[in-house]
Amino acid sequence: MSIPVRHFDAVIVGAGGAGLRAALQLSEAGLKTAVITKVFPTRSHTVAAQGGVSASLGNSEQDHWHWHMYDTVKGSDWLGDQDAIEFMCREAPKVVVELEHFGMPFDRNADGTIYQRPFGGHMSNFGEKPVRRACAAADRTGHAMLHALYQRNVRANTQFFVEWMALDLIRDEDGAVQGVVAMEMETSEVVVFQAKATLFATGGAGRIYASSTNAFINTGDGLGMASRAGIPLEDMEFWQFHPTGVAGAGVLITEGVRGEGGILRNAAGERFMERYAPNAKDLASRDVVSRAMVTEINEGRGCGPNKDHVLLDITHLDPEVIMSKLPGIREISIKFAGVDPIKAPIPVVPTCHYQMGGIPTNFKGEVTLSTTDNHSSIVKGFYAAGECACASVHGANRLGTNSLLDLLVFGKSSGNSMIEFIKTQPAELPELSMGDVERSLARVARLDNQKNGTDVHEARSAMQRVMQTHCGVFRFKDMLAKGVEEILKVEQMVKTTEIGDKSKVFNTARIEALELENLIEVAKATMISANARTESRGAHVRDDAIDCEATPNGRDDQNWLKHTLWHRDGNKLEYKPVNLTPLSVDTIALKTRSY
Amino acid sequence: MTTETIQFRVYRYNPEKDAKPYMQDIAVEIDSTDRKLLDALVKLKVKDDTLSFRRSCREGVCGSDAMNINGKNGLACLTDVRDLKQPIELRPLPGLPVIRDLIVDMTQFFKQYHSIKPYVVNNSPAPERERLQSPEDRKELDGLYECILCACCSTSCPSFWWNPDKFVGPAGLLAAYRFIADTRDEATNERLDNLEDPYRLFRCHTIMNCVDVCPKGLNPTRAIGKIKDLMVKRAV
Numbered sequence: 001m002s003i004p005v006r007h008f009d010a011v012i013v014g015a016g017g018a019g020l021r022a023a024l025q026l027s028e029a030g031l032k033t034a035v036i037t038k039v040f041p042t043r044s045h046t047v048a049a050q051g052g053v054s055a056s057l058g059n060s061e062q063d064h065w066h067w068h069m070y071d072t073v074k075g076s077d078w079l080g081d082q083d084a085i086e087f088m089c090r091e092a093p094k095v096v097v098e099l100e101h102f103g104m105p106f107d108r109n110a111d112g113t114i115y116q117r118p119f120g121g122h123m124s125n126f127g128e129k130p131v132r133r134a135c136a137a138a139d140r141t142g143h144a145m146l147h148a149l150y151q152r153n154v155r156a157n158t159q160f161f162v163e164w165m166a167l168d169l170i171r172d173e174d175g176a177v178q179g180v181v182a183m184e185m186e187t188s189e190v191v192v193f194q195a196k197a198t199l200f201a202t203g204g205a206g207r208i209y210a211s212s213t214n215a216f217i218n219t220g221d222g223l224g225m226a227s228r229a230g231i232p233l234e235d236m237e238f239w240q241f242h243p244t245g246v247a248g249a250g251v252l253i254t255e256g257v258r259g260e261g262g263i264l265r266n267a268a269g270e271r272f273m274e275r276y277a278p279n280a281k282d283l284a285s286r287d288v289v290s291r292a293m294v295t296e297i298n299e300g301r302g303c304g305p306n307k308d309h310v311l312l313d314i315t316h317l318d319p320e321v322i323m324s325k326l327p328g329i330r331e332i333s334i335k336f337a338g339v340d341p342i343k344a345p346i347p348v349v350p351t352c353h354y355q356m357g358g359i360p361t362n363f364k365g366e367v368t369l370s371t372t373d374n375h376s377s378i379v380k381g382f383y384a385a386g387e388c389a390c391a392s393v394h395g396a397n398r399l400g401t402n403s404l405l406d407l408l409v410f411g412k413s414s415g416n417s418m419i420e421f422i423k424t425q426p427a428e429l430p431e432l433s434m435g436d437v438e439r440s441l442a443r444v445a446r447l448d449n450q451k452n453g454t455d456v457h458e459a460r461s462a463m464q465r466v467m468q469t470h471c472g473v474f475r476f477k478d479m480l481a482k483g484v485e486e487i488l489k490v491e492q493m494v495k496t497t498e499i500g501d502k503s504k505v506f507n508t509a510r511i512e513a514l515e516l517e518n519l520i521e522v523a524k525a526t527m528i529s530a531n532a533r534t535e536s537r538g539a540h541v542r543d544d545a546i547d548c549e550a551t552p553n554g555r556d557d558q559n560w561l562k563h564t565l566w567h568r569d570g571n572k573l574e575y576k577p578v579n580l581t582p583l584s585v586d587t588i589a590l591k592t593r594s595y
Numbered sequence: 596m597t598t599e600t601i602q603f604r605v606y607r608y609n610p611e612k613d614a615k616p617y618m619q620d621i622a623v624e625i626d627s628t629d630r631k632l633l634d635a636l637v638k639l640k641v642k643d644d645t646l647s648f649r650r651s652c653r654e655g656v657c658g659s660d661a662m663n664i665n666g667k668n669g670l671a672c673l674t675d676v677r678d679l680k681q682p683i684e685l686r687p688l689p690g691l692p693v694i695r696d697l698i699v700d701m702t703q704f705f706k707q708y709h710s711i712k713p714y715v716v717n718n719s720p721a722p723e724r725e726r727l728q729s730p731e732d733r734k735e736l737d738g739l740y741e742c743i744l745c746a747c748c749s750t751s752c753p754s755f756w757w758n759p760d761k762f763v764g765p766a767g768l769l770a771a772y773r774f775i776a777d778t779r780d781e782a783t784n785e786r787l788d789n790l791e792d793p794y795r796l797f798r799c800h801t802i803m804n805c806v807d808v809c810p811k812g813l814n815p816t817r818a819i820g821k822i823k824d825l826m827v828k829r830a831v
Contacts, residue, residue, distance in 0.1 A: 039649075039651055039657070039659065040659075040701070040705070040744070042657070042658070042743070042744055043651050043652075043657040043658060043659050044657075045651070045652065045657075047652065047656050047657050047743075048652050048654065048656050048657070057724075057725075097723075097724055097725050100725040100726060101717075101721045101725075101726065102714075102715070103714055103715030103774075103777070103779065103780075105733065105736045105740045105777070106725070106733075107730075107733060108727075108728050108729060108730045108732075108733045109730070110729075110730060111727070112727030112728055112729050113724075113725060113727065114725050137740075140656075140741060143656055143741070143743070144740060147740070151713045151714040151715075152714055154709055154712075154713060154714055155712075155714040186694060215651045215652040215653065215657065216650055216651050216652075216653065217651045248628055249630070251653075251654045252654075328656075331655075332654060332655075335655070335673055336630070336654070456644070457641045499644055500643075500644045500645060501644045501645040503609055503611050503612070503645065503695075504611060505609055505610060505611050505694065505695045506647055506694050506695045506698050507647075508640075508647050508648070509640075509644035509645065512644075
């Protein structure tokens with residue numbers, strides 16, 4: 001079989017925050033690097049992040065990385081690995097200042113330093129009271145950051161392959177990664193990108209759910225590719241439902257709105273978060289706020305004719321503050337909810353937002369197959385960073401603004417790890433292993449030749465319905481068990497998808513069908529992992545997990561203080577211990593979580 | 596759920612099978628929850644999967660789904676479908692080569708963006724902490740940095756249509772001024788040199804189509820005016 005092969009030192013899949021940050025390290029080190037991206041880099045979903053990026057700069061009040069670390073461990077409901085969390089929180093001030101030097105247009109304080117706002121779960125002095133830690137560019141922080149990183153890559157002459165979709169990972173007989181198979185969308189040409197080191201920075205897969213804040217492109221391509229290549233996926237049962245998606249539209253309203261003083265109200269106009277989180281109130285962790293909202297709605301205190309949402313109220317804020325600090329939110333609210341938040345509250349509902357799990361890595365970005373907490377068994381030549389990776393810094397629930405921080409810290413650290421690894425490799429690339437390449441070509445050929453198959457839209461809708469119904473904010477034992485059956489049925493539909501469009505020119509129907517083959521892997525991993533974890537922790541809350549003295553809030557540290565590893569092969573589950581040993585400080589000891 | 600039918604007239608062209616482009620009349624049922632033109636387009640694609648267009652964030656921040664809607668450039672995801680006169684006529688962004696249907700080749704557009712060196716140039720040694728910038732100086736970047744590179748502006752500009760290889764166009768010039776206006780940037784003179792040319796900057800004849808179509812409410816014409824002022828100041 002003849003297929004064009006291109007040779008690089010490094011190949012990066014994905015040009016969002018993590019991919020661009022890594023690319024910068026590699027390009028500036030003079031390595032021959034290819035960045036493959038489905039969309040022009042500034043269209044990556046990092047662009048939609050709003051509220052901020054966390055770093056204990058202490059520009060407005062005293063702050064410390066150790067407090068940030070404590071908040072992150074607590075936010076993760078102790079499922080986060082404490083070595084990786086320490087690394088991230090210590091690096092935060094450095095990478096945010098670097099980003100400023102790259103040209104990021106942060107808002108400013110009167111003294112010229114970077115503006116910081118309060119955010120959910122950000123506290124000073126180990127959980128005492130809210131602290132200003134979220135570094136912001138109005139409510140367009142992700143946009144400003146993605147553009148600044150892209151611009152810096154223009155300066156560094158990074159080589160981009162825009163509107164190319166990576167199809168599959170290539171591993172040799174020993175499991176070492178050799179690169180990817182990718183398709184140019186404009187021509188449908190399939191090419192092998194062979195490299196000494198390969199990084200996945202492919203983002204999340206929120207499109208497994210019917211209602212999501214995520215972009216159309218968030219289809220878990222890296223996770224699909226990794227799982228097909230025999231790499232397990234970690235902690236996939238943990239999905240963050242953001243408290244404030246616009247009701248009906250799903251579009252995100254940043255937590256920064258509550259950081260600037262926004263209040264959630266039920267149909268009676270009550271500030272109900274005071275009952276659920278007396279200390280942090282509206283700025284409790286996202287899982288806590290989302291559950292409180294759903295409880296209000298389930299108990300009949302929802303708003304609107306169908307009592308199916310609550311209200312986010314900022315009418316008491318100075319219109320000047322709204323115009324200067326939350327202009328994008330005002331625009332979204334007017335365009336998607338039909339209300340001007342200066343005059344009326346915004347209808348909001350918890351909406352699927354972020355995947356805490358992903359491809360298992362250590363804090364250097366190296367992908368690991370380890371089932372111990374020492375991160376051994378590294379997959380040679382393979383790295384992952386950002387939402388597609390699980391380091392794990394977010395554990396069972398991510399803190400707001402730690403996602404943008406994750407991209408910067410682990411984009412950079414994986415770039416550095418790749419540079420070190422490439423130095424140890426012979427100049428000549430090894431012989432290309434054709435097994436995975438042929439399997440990938442066969443996958444595309446199957447799709448192109450399918451007759452009497454399933455409609456892609458139908459299969460995708462079925463998957464999204466099953467996930468939404470069986471694996472939402474609150475989870476139920478029976479529904480999860482049934483959900484596993486249902487999602488395996490959808491998998492059969494996905495195996496026989498058929499497209500009407502057979503053209504070789506910019507065939508978006510083919511791309512959508514290939515994306516669905518990635519989404520279904522994520523959906524299976526999620527449902528099967530969730531069904532197996534019989535406790536409540538962070539974003540994963542089940543009706544059959546008992547809240548008692550031994551398992552407060554249903555969290556069962558005795559049996560479940562461990563990471564899930566889902567293997568595509570046979571849907572096998574393995575577990576590995578959580579790393580509770582930070583790099584330099586004492587373990588943040590297990591504690592019942594309250595805000 | 597109540598549905599209603601929306602009539603479309605869509606530009607279709609697949610170079611593999613069409614000798615030339617044609618307009619296709621097509622209708623689609625939408626639900627009461629479908630508010631935006633993009634929602635209707637997604638429904639259209641379910642009906643006919645050969646219809647090709649770009650889309651991603653569906654909230655007006657990624658800049659993918661720019662197209663010509665009833666004669667005016669805009670983003671499908673921010674346009675209320677029920678406000679549009681039917682049949683809704685959809686065409687690719689004008690002036691750029693069409694790859695297929697509503698998908699244009701944006702190479703020339705990005706080439707111009709890259710030509711203005713779209714990054715902060717500051718060769719002073721980087722301080723330990725952030726470079727300081729007053730809130731007033733930072734405010735100078737408002738209305739400039741928010742550009743999403745959707746190309747609605749440049750592809751509505753007659754000067755860009757005639758000289759896409761020589762005239763930077765409104766999006767590129769807005770970006771140029773974004774860096775000139777940044778107190779952290781030290782390359783204002785080089786940036787002005789880079790634009791001092793009969794075409795690159797001065798082909799802007801303040802027609803202001805760019806201002807009219809910008810989905811983010813930005814004003815490239817004002818930015819271009821400010822660059823011209825700086826040129827004049829520098830000359831005297």
